[in-house]
Amino acid sequence: MIDQAVRTFVALAGEVGLHYDFLLSPSEVRPWIAGMGTTLLLVLLAIPLSLAAGVAFAAALTSGRPWLAGPVRAYVELTRNTPTLVQLMFAFFALNMLLSKALGGAANNPFTPFFWVVAVTGLHIAAFHAEALRGGIEAVPAAMVETAHAIGFSSFEVLRYVTLPLALRTAMPAIVNNLVNLVKLTTIGSAIAVGEVTYASIMIWTQRDNVLELMIVILLFFGFINTVLSQIGRYVERRLAVPGYGV
Amino acid sequence: MARTASTKLPLCALALTLLAGAFGSEARADATLDRIKGRQKLTVGIILSGAPFGYIDPQSRAEKGFNIDLAKALAEKLGVKVELVTVTPPNRVQFLQQGKVDVLIANMQFTEDRAKIMDHVQTPYDRAGGAALGRKDSGIKDWTDLKGKPVCISQGSNYAQPLADTYGAEVKGIPSQPESMLALQGGNCVIAVHVAPTIKLLLADRPDAWKDYAIVIPTELEPADSVIWLRKGERDTGAALDAAVRELHASGAMLEMAKANRLVDPTFLEEARRKYAAPAKP
Numbered sequence: 001m002i003d004q005a006v007r008t009f010v011a012l013a014g015e016v017g018l019h020y021d022f023l024l025s026p027s028e029v030r031p032w033i034a035g036m037g038t039t040l041l042l043v044l045l046a047i048p049l050s051l052a053a054g055v056a057f058a059a060a061l062t063s064g065r066p067w068l069a070g071p072v073r074a075y076v077e078l079t080r081n082t083p084t085l086v087q088l089m090f091a092f093f094a095l096n097m098l099l100s101k102a103l104g105g106a107a108n109n110p111f112t113p114f115f116w117v118v119a120v121t122g123l124h125i126a127a128f129h130a131e132a133l134r135g136g137i138e139a140v141p142a143a144m145v146e147t148a149h150a151i152g153f154s155s156f157e158v159l160r161y162v163t164l165p166l167a168l169r170t171a172m173p174a175i176v177n178n179l180v181n182l183v184k185l186t187t188i189g190s191a192i193a194v195g196e197v198t199y200a201s202i203m204i205w206t207q208r209d210n211v212l213e214l215m216i217v218i219l220l221f222f223g224f225i226n227t228v229l230s231q232i233g234r235y236v237e238r239r240l241a242v243p244g245y246g247v
Numbered sequence: 248m249a250r251t252a253s254t255k256l257p258l259c260a261l262a263l264t265l266l267a268g269a270f271g272s273e274a275r276a277d278a279t280l281d282r283i284k285g286r287q288k289l290t291v292g293i294i295l296s297g298a299p300f301g302y303i304d305p306q307s308r309a310e311k312g313f314n315i316d317l318a319k320a321l322a323e324k325l326g327v328k329v330e331l332v333t334v335t336p337p338n339r340v341q342f343l344q345q346g347k348v349d350v351l352i353a354n355m356q357f358t359e360d361r362a363k364i365m366d367h368v369q370t371p372y373d374r375a376g377g378a379a380l381g382r383k384d385s386g387i388k389d390w391t392d393l394k395g396k397p398v399c400i401s402q403g404s405n406y407a408q409p410l411a412d413t414y415g416a417e418v419k420g421i422p423s424q425p426e427s428m429l430a431l432q433g434g435n436c437v438i439a440v441h442v443a444p445t446i447k448l449l450l451a452d453r454p455d456a457w458k459d460y461a462i463v464i465p466t467e468l469e470p471a472d473s474v475i476w477l478r479k480g481e482r483d484t485g486a487a488l489d490a491a492v493r494e495l496h497a498s499g500a501m502l503e504m505a506k507a508n509r510l511v512d513p514t515f516l517e518e519a520r521r522k523y524a525a526p527a528k529p
Contacts, residue, residue: 097432100434192430203420209341
């Protein structure tokens with residue numbers, strides 16, 4: 001049934017000059033479908049990592065403690081101002097190699113290329129989240145923070161119950177923006193042979209030279225993920241909206 | 248398969264001669280040959296994947312290598328100037344098909360799949376297979392030892408399929424050869440497979456940096472003819488270039504170029520020289 005549908009599609013696409021013949025070769029289709037799965041897995045792991053790290057960084061940046069804010073500020077600047085691809089290459093080729101040496105050989109190194117992609121993209125986007133949240137935290141009226149302190153909230157409680165919930169609402173559009181970027185950023189995994197969808201496609205089109213055909217699928221695939229992501233973002237934004245507060 | 252192509256050669260040439268005779272000498276050349284003659288320029292897509300085939304000279308910033316010399320020699324034979332366009336594995340076929348280049352001399356060996364979408368110059372300019380670079384203590388002795396082992400290749404290399412399908416290796420396609428070498432040194436793969444001449448030259452040039460490494464498998468993977476690719480149906484361009492490639496073999500110019508670019512093992516080119524030089528003798 002599915003087989004027949006694929007055949008019909010390949011034939012129809014062939015009519016208009018698009019070569020999707022690889023869909024009929026199981027040894028090529030399998031890694032390609034697995035590539036889509038890997039991309040989704042990368043996204044599902046990197047998003048929570050970026051959010052958790054972003055909140056922690058924002059808290060550190062607005063903590064008013066120089067020993068905490070200073071290093072995080074340096075990290076945020078470094079990450080925001082350098083290309084992610086270069087960071088990934090550095091992490092994988094340099095950092096990972098040093099780690100292997102320190103651990104006595106690559107066999108003892110538990111960090112896979114997959115891990116480095118999640119870590120680098122997640123922590124890269126976390127820096128952008130941190131800036132968005134810092135803006136939100138600083139936008140909370142000073143009087144409100146003072147009131148919270150006056151009724152006996154500790155600094156952490158002020159963050160947890162007052163500033164962060166409000167900052168999250170202000171920063172929501174920017175955070176969704178960052179997450180959309182994060183999804184697209186996972187494609188740099190192809191540079192270090194992580195089998196996500198672009199890598200899987202590169203491996204096919206370098207043999208079959210059907211770049212256009214696979215590009216179309218990649219664009220549709222990422223377009224679809226990000227449409228879903230934006231919809232979720234918009235839904236959460238509506239749910240969180242505080243009547244009468246904010247812009 | 249490459250062999251059958253070359254045995255068919257005389258037949259092909261005969262057919263071409265007959266065709267030319269049938270249509271008379273007034274017959275127009277195909278679009279590409281017309282364009283090359285018209286613009287007085289042969290546009291060649293080359294790949295800069297490293298010495299000895301194609302690389303940027305660190306001092307002069309100019310493109311150098313065997314492929315570049317071959318492009319220049321071919322243009323000279325056709326009596327036109329050469330224009331070099333750098334291509335990469337993902338875009339090279341598009342560049343050819345969209346007419347951005349006239350021909351490709353881009354480290355592309357003959358494969359059946361490629362022959363379906365492009366035509367090639369019948370006479371190969373070289374023959375190359377993949378060599379397996381690995382640590383001397385890796386314990387790998389044969390291609391069959393690679394089963395389940397991570398193997399680094401360049402994205403776009405035609406070794407992906409035989410390594411994965413025939414030998415069951417876990418293939419890792421790295422964007423380019425230098426990065427693949429880094430991945431090998433970092434222990435991310437056990438073996439790196441690249442075109443043999445590049446590996447041999449690397450080992451010869453930098454013995455200290457690579458003293459723990461060697462070509463661990465004595466045989467080459469999928470040795471195949473390196474050919475010049477052109478758009479489907481461009482017979483006249485193909486014939487003109489074929490004559491030029493044969494002349495370069497026969498005169499020994501091809502071998503000279505290979506030696507000048509330090510192709511470590513020019514056995515194929517020496518044989519080709521004998522083969523194509525022979526019929527010219529009275």
